Amino acid sequence: MHILKLILKNSFRHKLRTSLTVLGVTIAILSFGLLRTVISAWYAGVEASSASRLVTRNAISLIFPLPLSYKEKVRQIEGVKAVSYGTWFGGIYIDEKNFFANYAVEPKTYLAMYPEIIVPHDQMADVLRDRKAAVAGQKLAKRFGWKIGDMVTLRGTIFPGNWDFNLKAIYQGRDETVDETAFFFHWDYLNETLKQTAPGRADQVGWYMVEISNPRQSAEVSARIDTMFRNSLAETLTETEKAFQLSFISMTEAIVIAIQLVSFVIIFIIMAVVANTMAMTARERIGEYAVFKTLGFGAFHISGLIFGESIAITMTGACLGIALTFPVAGIFARQLSNFFPVFIVETETIYLQLAASVLVALVAAVLPTWRAVNIRIADGLRRIG
């Protein structure tokens, strides 16, 4: 009990220095948490993918389409429950800065495959009645202030022209891990237009979404699909939705690794700062430690004092940092919603922050402790500042 009291009293002997150190730890732990959250936001698409969905795309690369005729062939394959298809439209709303994902899909079957996307029944019926209808995510509609019934015009980049859509439905995610910034519309609308303007590009889809009856059979079903189209004009590559999403991330792997490295660097920097504080503290109190030794306290007590102080200071900062992570992440989520549709602080991040701060506290106290324990009593009593 007395030891604890002494540790706390010691910690705040130097108010300015301690508060600076606490501030430093707070900033470091906060930014560490934010960087980890950026990384988990990067993987949000992977986390949200379902094991029972496969993606079939052109084997050359995603920019090559597949013929519409594949749909029925895929549907007959053993183990396939449902097939739908979509095309990346890549349209721009007013300005390039307003980027959001927009897909031409067959709405009835496509959205049925995504139970996590919730569209109210009456709105869905409206969407199916109107060929120019579109479905937008709740966050997206809020961002541009769209209401149901509004007309939204996208400027095509891959498919030239201005395309008008009637916003007939706004979807919500089942939970907060669902991307609510996407925009879906009728693939038929795109196709009918293409038949008139560029007949060579009609009746093609970007990819097929395949729902399988047994998620454990994903490998076999994928192989069956790809074998069927081997040596055809458009060979396919089928993989689980997770693998498909991961392939995007592996392309930007360098950035993810850089952010991870930086998040560790910040821990190193703060380690240096805390170690510095502890080194000074121990240096100032060498005389006191010598007195402790004279009274018969051993190395165990002295190291306990220094480690305790290091932990007390670091943990104060860490708790503040962790507490601040949530509101700051909230601000970031609003600011970066077009880069990261899903930006949530995971529990794992909190554990990592705690682990990092404990590590910092322990490492920072090692050298000063070693010095304090090994000093001879007479030297310690003689030494000044």
Place this chain on the structure above:
Amino acid sequence: MKIPFSYSIRNLWARRLTTVLTVSGMALVVFVFAAVLMLAEGLQKTLVQTGSYDNVVIIRKAAESEVQSGVERLQASIVETQPEIAMDEDGKRLVAKELVVLIALPKRGTDNPSNIVIRGIEEKSMGLRPQVRLMRGRMPKPGSSEIITGLSIAKRFEGGGIGESLRFGMRDWTVVGIFDAGNTGFNSEIWGDVNQLMQSFRRPVFSSVIFRLSNPADFDRVKQRLDNDPQLTIEALRETRYYEKQSEMMAKFLRILGITLTVIFSLGAVIGAMITMYAAVANRTAEIGTMRAIGFSRRSILAAFIVESLFLGFIGGVVGLFFASFLQLYTISTMNFQTFSELAFSFSLTFGIMYKAMAFALAMGFTGGVLPAVRASRMNIVESLRAS
């Protein structure tokens, strides 16, 4: 009356552990700061050198990049006949109708595929890009399934080396040469005969037309003529502008990342320097009192302490830059969000970045040291002599 410089330096030497810790914190910050600047610079270099000012790129209206674009044969032929196009030594026009598509290739040693640009080239494609030279092997023969690969593809992708072969578009393509395009984006591309590639990918349209202007100032005239031609649905861009546009998003991303990291990190380092300097002042109260009593002015004490913290920053800057200079050996390869294709660029250290990083390090030292130095210079002589 000035306090000697060596006084400040020896003070840092007196508390070695503290000095080393503070300097290493600062060095890490400078390292990160320089690394981000070097990345942005490397990206800039890659993209600016990819395009040349007197070349014009023609893509379909509203297309953001060559990959999305499609220029029909008829329209491409109209573009080819523009009078402003430069002639080569052999009297042929310097113009190339090209095809650009993406193929997914696995990197060597992993099975992670990346999207690689594959470019169908014509006879003049090489001449239009003086920065590209054939390093090894030979050019692909027109009408054959032969390709040449850029240096970074040859190094990092499965089947990209000379004599190896790649399979796409239902054919095997043999690599007969490797080209080096210096610091440019072409290094992450594969080139082959345009007509062969159009056949095998079944794309009846070109992606872009590239030509050189005989007089760079003619650009506006050509652009106007092409814009006003009712048969054409294309837009003309200077090549430099085209490549700049391709990387705006990436550059912006690096900028945002750089600024946020630098701000957060420098806060940490400044706090570290402050702690060190405050402690230095507190420990030396009696010393400062003595100096004041001897007759050193407040100003020289302020200067001595500021010099000390500037010196901390200086060492931090030097150490950080020393380690950052090794980053030049690394190449970053990532996906460019806008073109959806592989882009490789390296860290590049320039004098400008060195100055900036050093200035930044000194600024950190100054910010950390100024408050403690002020405190030191304001001490009351009698009271500080009493303290021990």
